[in-house]
Amino acid sequence: MASPDKQIDKNHHFGQSLKHAAAGLFCVFLREGNFRRESVMALLVFIMAWWLQVGRFQWFILMLAVMLVFLMELWNTIIENVVDLVVGRRFDVRAKAIKDMSAGAVLVASGIAVLCGAYVFIPPLWHLLTRWF
Numbered sequence: 001m002a003s004p005d006k007q008i009d010k011n012h013h014f015g016q017s018l019k020h021a022a023a024g025l026f027c028v029f030l031r032e033g034n035f036r037r038e039s040v041m042a043l044l045v046f047i048m049a050w051w052l053q054v055g056r057f058q059w060f061i062l063m064l065a066v067m068l069v070f071l072m073e074l075w076n077t078i079i080e081n082v083v084d085l086v087v088g089r090r091f092d093v094r095a096k097a098i099k100d101m102s103a104g105a106v107l108v109a110s111g112i113a114v115l116c117g118a119y120v121f122i123p124p125l126w127h128l129l130t131r132w133f
């Protein structure tokens with residue numbers, strides 16, 4: 001799926017594991033529009049953090065929030081693919097429930113990221129606004 005090679009036995013060394021993991025990430029990036037949109041959002045968040053010169057702790061919070069969303073999107077994609085592998089292209093009530101729950105997990109992670117963004121960005125933005133007006 002992610003890699004064109006036909007290997008089905010275990011990886012023999014760390015480099016091989018890393019290659020397959022990177023291929024998996026690349027595959028998610030190519031296939032999932034949401035993952036690409038979240039990557040653009042993450043880039044904008046980091047540009048804004050750099051522009052507002054937020055502190056080290058705030059950078060740490062933003063990194064964790066971004067990684068949480070990526071992690072949940074990856075997990076959602078894995079769940080969707082496993083469900084499709086099992087169920088195929090037919091309607092199944094349990095498949096729908098599982099996929100909807102998995103999408104719900106991404107929504108929760110995104111909500112946490114929005115809260116983190118508000119915690120980091122509102123004080124410096126407020127400071128800028130009160131200086132300008």
Ligand SMILES: Nc1ncnc2c1ncn2[C@@H]1O[C@H](COP(=O)(O)OP(=O)(O)OP(=O)(O)O)[C@@H](O)[C@H]1O
Nearest residue numbers: 034080087088089090091092093095096099100103
């Ligand atoms: N086999 C199925 N049986 C029933 N409902 C399904 C099935 N496959 C998908 N669905 C419904 O369609 C929705 C979207 O499907 P799927 O998650 O595969 O697409 P997606 O666009 O990648 O979703 P997301 O935006 O969460 O990444 C699911 O949340 C579910 O409600």
